Structure formats: structure tokens, C-alpha cells
Amino acid sequence: MIELKNITKTFTGKQGNIHALKDVSLSVDQGEIFGVIGYSGAGKSTLIRCVNLLEKPDSGSVKVNGVDLTTLTSGKLREARSHIGMIFQGFNLLKTATVYDNIAIPLKLTGLDKKEVKSRVNKYLEIVGLSEKQNAYPAELSGGQKQRVAIARALSHEPEVLLSDEATSALDPDTTEAILDLLLKINKELGITILLITHEMNVIQRICDCVAVMENGEIIEEGRTKDIFTSPQHSTTKRFVNSLFSHDIPDDLLEELSESGQVATLSFFGESSGDPALALVTKKYDIFPNILSGNITRLKDEAFGQLLVHFKGDTAEIHKAIQFLQEKQVHVEGVTLNERHQRIS
Numbered sequence: 087m088i089e090l091k092n093i094t095k096t097f098t099g100k101q102g103n104i105h106a107l108k109d110v111s112l113s114v115d116q117g118e119i120f121g122v123i124g125y126s127g128a129g130k131s132t133l134i135r136c137v138n139l140l141e142k143p144d145s146g147s148v149k150v151n152g153v154d155l156t157t158l159t160s161g162k163l164r165e166a167r168s169h170i171g172m173i174f175q176g177f178n179l180l181k182t183a184t185v186y187d188n189i190a191i192p193l194k195l196t197g198l199d200k201k202e203v204k205s206r207v208n209k210y211l212e213i214v215g216l217s218e219k220q221n222a223y224p225a226e227l228s229g230g231q232k233q234r235v236a237i238a239r240a241l242s243h244e245p246e247v248l249l250s251d252e253a254t255s256a257l258d259p260d261t262t263e264a265i266l267d268l269l270l271k272i273n274k275e276l277g278i279t280i281l282l283i284t285h286e287m288n289v290i291q292r293i294c295d296c297v298a299v300m301e302n303g304e305i306i307e308e309g310r311t312k313d314i315f316t317s318p319q320h321s322t323t324k325r326f327v328n329s330l331f332s333h334d335i336p337d338d339l340l341e342e343l344s345e346s347g348q349v350a351t352l353s354f355f356g357e358s359s360g361d362p363a364l365a366l367v368t369k370k371y372d373i374f375p376n377i378l379s380g381n382i383t384r385l386k387d388e389a390f391g392q393l394l395v396h397f398k399g400d401t402a403e404i405h406k407a408i409q410f411l412q413e414k415q416v417h418v419e420g421v422t423l424n425e426r427h428q429r430i431s
């Protein structure tokens with residue numbers, strides 16, 4: 087649905103050239119929610135703004151639904167953009183217009199008749215749960231309500247793609263949850279493909295099917311969210327994952343436990359796959375697993391659990407037990423002093 091190929095973008099400032107995007111390629115399938123995460127200055131905003139050509143890349147192609155936007159005349163580009171909605175951290179509402187008019191005015195500008203405008207405003211205000219606020223002004227709304235208006239405005243153009251530029255970054259945690267639920271509903275019920283940028287890993291965890299991690303204008307890692315969470319490779323990706331699930335164990339304790347066995351992080355999906363596998367291990371092998379810490383959460387709509395376990399026993403037995411767990415679809419990462427998250431294979 088969205089295909090960026092070899093995108094580069096350089097800004098020239100007082101300090102010299104800033105290479106905001108260096109040969110970035112990205113592919114988002116129809117119906118997916120795809121998240122791009124990175125720290126400040128990584129190039130996320132520049133990237134998402136390239137998708138609807140708010141920012142024109144220096145080179146590379148930007149295909150949305152098979153059409154390369156970089157080759158279009160301004161008239162055709164305007165038409166193509168109408169299929170791409172966008173929401174922003176700062177909502178971008180007209181302060182002097184009511185909620186109704188914030189949605190209606192851009193619709194009227196596209197040439198829709200009054201009746202159709204009214205029907206769309208009502209439809210999308212209902213979808214975002216804000217019908218009763220249609221006569222309010224933005225100043226009378228909470229941040230979450232303002233973002234709902236912005237979402238209704240974007241949806242009213244009936245786009246195939248919704249771009250979200252840090253849409254929840256200015257919101258408190260509860261409001262963030264509610265807006266993320268709304269994005270999930272829009273994706274599921276209206277079939278809209280969503281590309282979002284964020285610096286918050288919980289946004290990726292809650293709603294994204296796929297994730298790309300950006301640093302210094304490049305994508306340093308990407309994949310299915312569950313694979314990135316279970317086996318992050320790059321140190322920056324590990325920092326993002328650890329910002330949600332940290333099983334920190336002091337170095338001296340890790341050293342002490344490593345003398346009598348192996349410390350490992352076990353990751354598993356599904357409500358109960360981890361526990362029975364671990365129970366079976368104690369029956370089958372001559373080892374003693376001791377759970378040091380654990381948590382369970384959801385990755386989108388799937389349960390995701392992690393346990394930090396000390397396997398006490400003979401090295402060969404531990405190795406066999408770990409192989410057994412891996413056969414049971416439990417992902418195992420060894421935790422050692424040298425490389426605290428080295429994969430055991």
C-alpha cells in the first residue's frame with residue numbers, strides 16, 4: 087500500500103548539511119498498522135512527511151497504492167493526497183471554527199454538496215464518539231477530544247491511508263490509551279492502513295503489526311512487532327524494548343547465579359504457553375528453574391509473557407532443557423555478564 091524506495095533528504099542549515107534521510111526504504115501492506123520509532127532527530131517526521139510529499143525527497147520513489155507520487159503533476163498530486171489522511175501531535179484545528187465546521191470546511195473545499203458534507207460530518211463524529219460536541223469550539227475541548235476531531239476530519243475524506251505524526255505524544259496515558267483504541271477500531275472496521283511515528287514503545291506494543299526503528303536518518307531494524315520484542319538485535323532497539331520490559335539484575339548477583347547455572351529471559355506468546363513448558367522442564371531434566379522476575383502483557387491482541395529465570399544445574403542438562411523450551415516455541419535469550427542479552431541458539 088505504501089512503498090518508499092531509496093529515499094534521501096538533506097536539509098541545508100547554518101551548521102551545514104543535515105542528512106535527515108539516508109537511502110530509506112519501507113514497505114507497508116494494506117490493512118497494516120505500521121509504526122516507526124526513534125529518538126528525537128532520527129528522521130521520523132521527515133520520513134512520514136515524505137509519504138504525502140509535504141516534504142519532497144531529494145531522490146527515491148514514494149508509491150501509495152501503486153502510484154509514484156513524485157511523478158505527478160500538482161493537480162494529480164492533490165487528488166492522490168485526498169486518499170491520504172494525516173493527524174498531528176498539535177491537532178491543527180481551526181480555533182475560530184466549531185467542531186462541525188472544522189470537519190465541514192475542508193470537505194466543502196473539495197466541492198462536495200451541503201447534504202453530503204452534513205452526512206459525512208455526522209457519520210465521522212459518531213465514529214469518534216463526539217457527536218454531542220459538534221457546536222463546541224476547540225478551546226472548549228480536552229486534548230483527547232481535539233485529537234478525535236482531527237481524526238474525524240481526516241476520516242471524512244474517506245482515505246485509504248492514515249498517517250499519524252506523534253498523535254498521542256501530547257496526551258496523558260489514559261487519553262493515549264483511548265486514542266490508540268480508536269486507531270485500532272478505524273483500522274479494523276474501516277480497513278484503513280495506518281503508518282504512525284512515535285518515540286513511545288507502548289504505542290508500538292499496543293497497536294502495531296510491524297515496526298521500524300530509526301536512528302540518524304536510517305532504518306536500523308524492522309520486522310513484525312512480536313519478533314522485534316522477543317529478539318531485538320540493535321542496541322537502540324534493545325533500549326526501546328527494555329523501556330517497557332526491564333528485567334534488570336545487578337551484576338554481582340548475575341555473576342553469583344552464573345556460577346551455579348544459567349540466567350535466561352524466556353519470552354512466550356499465548357495465555358499459558360510459558361508456564362507448562364517450564365513445569366515440564368523440571369520433570370524431564372535434572373535442573374532447578376527459579377523464576378527471578380516476570381510479567382505478562384499484550385502485544386496488540388496477543389498475550390506476551392516474559393520470565394527471567396535462573397536454571398541451576400549441570401551445563402549439559404541446562405542446554406537440553408533450553409532446546410526443549412525452544413521446541414515448545416518459547417524464545418530463550420541467555421543473560422551473561424559479557425553480553426547481557428546474547429541469544430542462545
Ligand SMILES: Nc1ncnc2c1ncn2[C@@H]1O[C@H](COP(=O)(O)OP(=O)(O)OP(=O)(O)O)[C@@H](O)[C@H]1O
Nearest residue numbers: 097099104106124125126127128129130131132133
Ligand atoms: N526544515 C528543516 N530544516 C533543517 N533541518 C531540518 C528540517 N527538518 C528537519 N531537520 C533536521 O533533520 C533531522 C531529522 O529531523 P526529524 O524532525 O525528521 O526527526 P524526528 O525523528 O522526527 O525528531 P522529533 O521526534 O524530535 O520530531 C534533525 O536533525 C532535524 O534538525
